[in-house]
Amino acid sequence: MMENLVYIALFAPLVSSLFSALFGMSKRQTFVGVIASTLLFISFLASATLASHIVSTGTPIHVTMMDWISAGDLSIPFGFLVDQVSVTMMTVVTLVSTVVHIYSIGYMDHDKSFNRFFSYLSAFVFSMMILVMSDNFAGLFIGWEGVGVCSWLLIGFWYHKADVSREENPSISPSWAANEAFIVNRIADLGMLVGLFILYWNTGSLQYDVVFETLPSLSGSVLNAAAIFLFIGAMGKSAQFPLHTWLTDAMEGPTPVSALIHAATMVTAGVFLVIRANPLFGMEEVAGVSYFIAALGTFVAFFAASMALVNRDLKRIIAFSTLSQLGYMFAAAGLGAYWIALFHLAAHAFFKALLFLGAGNVMHAMHDELDIFKMGGLKKVMRPTYIYMGLASLALAGIPFFAGFFSKDAIIETAWNEGTLVLWAILVITAGMTAFYSFRQVFLTFEGDERYKAFDIHPHEMYKFVLIAMSPLALLAVVAGFGMGSFEHFVTTLLPEYHMSEHTHHIAWLLGLVVLVVAVGGIAYAYKKYAKGLKRDEALENSFIYQLLANQYYIPQFYEAFITKPYAMLSEILWKEVDMKIVDATVDGIAKLLYKSGDGARRMQSGNLSNYLNWMAVGAVLLLLVAAFSAMLG
Amino acid sequence: MIGLSHYLIVSALIFSIGLVGVLRRRNLLMLFFATEVMLNAVNIAFAAISHYYNDLTGQMFAFFIIAIAASEVAVGLGILIVLYKKHGTLDLDDLAKMRG
Amino acid sequence: MDNILSILVFFPAIAGLLGFIVDKESARVYGITVAAIEFLLSIWLWVSFDASNAGMQFVEMIPLIPDFGVSYYLGVDGISLFILIMAALMTLIGMISMSITENIKNMIITLLFLEMTMMGVFVALDAIIFYLFWELSLVPMLYIIGAWGGNLRIYASVKFFLYTFAGSLIMLVGMLFVAYIYHNLTGVWSFAITDWYALVLPVEYQLWLFGAFFFGFAIKVPMFPFHTWLPYAHGQAPTIGSVILAAVLLKMGTYGFVRFSLPMFPDASVMMITPIAVISIIMIIYTAMVAYAQKDIKQVIAYSSVSHMGIIMLGIFAMNAEGISGSVFQMLSHGIVSGALFMLVGMIYDRRHTKMLDEFGGLAAVMPKYAVIFGIMLMASVGLPLTIGFVGEFLVLLGFYQISPVMTLLAGTSIIIGAIYMLTIYKRTFFGPVTNEANKVLKDLTPTETWSLIPLVAIVIWLGVYPKPVLEPIDNSVKAMLEFMDEKAITKEAKELIIVAKSNQGGA
């Protein structure tokens, strides 16, 4: 019975994808979206049932469908493991997916590739389910690459748009952004593959259980190498510095995609990997790597938040905030608080998806205008969206009793608890920045003067059913935090427990207060500055720091100048200079030499017997000389 | 005392003289003479070796060489005559018909 | 059907001869029928193949020149079986999708002869027979490129012919020398490969012979720096020529390494791992970068072929079952995927009579079906899991990690740079607005084209999801071969490096 549920949860999205693909090239059919959403909902129901089953029994479900690859001693099955961690992910993924599917029926209403969109979106969910449910690293890698491809397809969904200059659109074009995302992810995937190889050759298997059992018997250097390479894989998917540029460019995709893939699910795969491989990352021997993960996470949290401060693009701000929150998750996971990371992952999925979908509503209303400087005062026409985005931003800012408060606070507390005060300080500051940019965005969009009127835009609210579909996320964004205790109890049967020390526990209220003060301060500053209307400050906008942040620290430009362009140049040189002028020319040279020597030797055939005799004599004398020398030498 | 080497050296010298003749001459008849010289040089070497190793094989070869030389002269001279009839000359440079 | 292999080899040839009396209009149908029967025969071979038997099956042996031990000796094992089937399949599909109309009869006959030589190479167990088919295969291909090719066809075909011919002559010398040694050691002449396997050669001999065979195979593969004939051949060949060249003829080289070099010269093979791996890595990275710079879609795929062949070479020298099985599987995968890609390029060429990237853009809007199939093949080419391309590439890299982690990392960049050039051409061809007026009226795939591609798509996904039916027989034969190599190896290094699968120790 439960096994069937596993298969239903896994394959319902696949069926949905294939069904939609059938109509992929025909004109828009609403029922495609409805059926896809229904199938996703079925998948969600199955996942939820499985979750309740696991909660009640506590025993993981392990099914093996069939063999996949077996060669030599390697044997990889299609096996699926539903335990506390994966069922959490499954529920989150299918829930957000269902909402996003329903939302997309409304959002993609006027798109002629409506059916194709659902096919891609469901395929993505299927890949994500494989990723989280697999019982081995190779299966994880299938999902890992699968979500990469779906993300490529979905970012480049509006493939017909032309490339434009970076000044006009920092992402150049959807297809450019899609390729960037795929290629950057591939770089990380190579790291992940190497990680798999290390594990395979040292443990003899890729099954989680076998690998984790064998780990303690391995040497420190092997463990460190495995941890480093697996984390490189995680860095790509979760867009950690320096592989982060693709995430903001990925905003070229339709907004539901950004909500589902680039906020709630796929980008958290890296965090999931670290949580999944906690027996490895939690080992004494790899403490250095784990600390590096935490430090990098903290850095990215701050780094991304700083870029969000000045950005004018509605979706990019949320993307930076996603990046920043991923940093928080890594910080938690790196510090050993896996369950907190997982909890923040889930909570973040809800409120960030909500935020994105809200942004989608705004986009829809504003006819795809994304510049928040051109918005303002939208609350009059879009009150429900305003409320949704407000709630989500409150959750993101970590205002008490919203979801983000519990999870983010726990992470900051962990940083304190571990004695890594620098990390703690940065995370606290980042929390303030988060609050500021979230509300800067909300206020600029919904409050103040109606700047859009100058651009002759007539905003309107989204369809009712879409707004209703978003309500579960809103609800969860508000209340999810209250499930923290039971969640901890639930997942720590599998994940290592993490408790704050006595001391931390005692001053927890103080730590929370510090964070709260900083966050409220951020909101207050945003209110003061933007709620009344936009007053642009030329001096500030032209300052070096502002430009630096607005241009993402010039990192995309740096990559283009020092990686992309040299690569193209080197390729050109290799082809035209090396391949054509050296390698091929050598071959042709040999052929020409033979031809020329033949042409030269032709002259010996003068037809004059006397000349022939001369040549014969030359040959004979040469042979004699050879004979003489060989006799002398030998 | 005269040893094998002496004979061989004489043979080599005569052979080289023949070679020079072959290379130098343009007249076919003279070329024939030069080849006879070379053949004879080889015969000397064979006879000498036969003598010093007390083996008749060398002489046998010399016989056959003489036989071949005789045949060669017979056929060769026939060809020379035909050539002369056809071209009125035996100079090789004038006979260069094979030029490709 | 004891002599199924002979039938497989000579049926196309006889049918090709009969083809001369077939009417010109029906030549194409005739060719497709023959190729289909041949394909069914090869499937029948698979069905009756005993997957658990790692040795040679369906063996046929007729002495031809008993004094010199030359015999008509055929057999098939897990390694060759699937290459055989793929050759039959690609010939069939290539014929179905063929768009050539001039001299169609000659083309069909040439293709059938080519099919004979391909079948012959992969079933021959006698070195002379192998060499015979090996060289014969050049002739139809020379004719295909030279008669139906592009503007530079004469240059390209002569280059192809002479280059590969020069290499195989060196190989022939090697073969004769092996036979000579065999005669010296045993007193009888034999050219049977299975007899040669039993020879335990001194390391020095092994190295020289390895070198001789290397030239023959490496030029065929083609390995860097012997690869420059390939872009010309592909660039000038008609679609069908490119398909068969990429799908089957290149595999002859890698197959040769597996069939000859590894089991005959295990010590030399182990000693040559590093140089060959270095060349392979250069192949992988360098040609992938060169592919990125190309302006012609077909050239991109031609260079990408070289890059993928580098992966295959690397796997062969992994010296463990994972790597070699993966490598053989990758041969199939590359055959199908690159064959399909060449067919796809051919289809757009038929419509626009150009292959230049600059001429295209935004085709996804005009030709959605074409774009979808191209996309699937592209993903298979860059090794996406659950497509055929992943299984082989993954196993090869996994296997080679045992030899050298650093080199594996370098070779692994193939998944990055492969994605770079493939996605770039995809973007430049299919994405963006339709800028060229001529492209706005392009027709999507015709039913014939679609149905010739659908089987390939099906295989790409089927073998990506469930490679077991193919991988298992390959793996069995490879394991047996490795165990044999391990026993035969004389140097300590070789014994250490050749990994016999645990599941096979004491067994098979």
Place this chain on the structure above:
Amino acid sequence: MYEVVAFYLFSGLTIGLFLVTVMSKNILYAMTSLAAGMVLISGFFFILGADFLGVVQLIAYVGAVMALYSFAMMFFDATRDIKEKNTNSALVFLLGGLSALVLVLMFAAPIHSDAITALYPMHEGVGNAQDVGIVLFTKYLIPFEVAALMLLVAMIAGIILAGKKMDQSLTEDMSADEILIQKDEK
């Protein structure tokens, strides 16, 4: 002692005579010196105890071959000096000299292997002609017969080649083609 004297005498004379053969512009001189040289070579054979060979040399070479040459010469205008373009003479002498040098060096080198056993040893007390006869008609019978056949073939060939159109004058300044044309006209 007399052997030494004879050897050096013959050597000197032979080399000198052959040089004349090779260098002379006059065919008559060349042929005469060649004949003389061959007679002297038969002298070598006598010194070396190859009596029969010496006799054959005299008969076959000096007798038959030289006679043939004399006859042949009669067809050509032998009284005139031959006009030759002896180009590349530096190369010619270089090659000749070089080959002579190398050969001399090789032959002057001491012969190491003493372990050469005679295949067909000469017999003490048996005349050379007898010895030769025995070997020639036993071991070398087939080559001997083949040689005989070859001589026959050569003879016929010589007759046919030289005998063609003997009725035509060769002294007139007419090319063979013209002769043929005339013949056709008749």
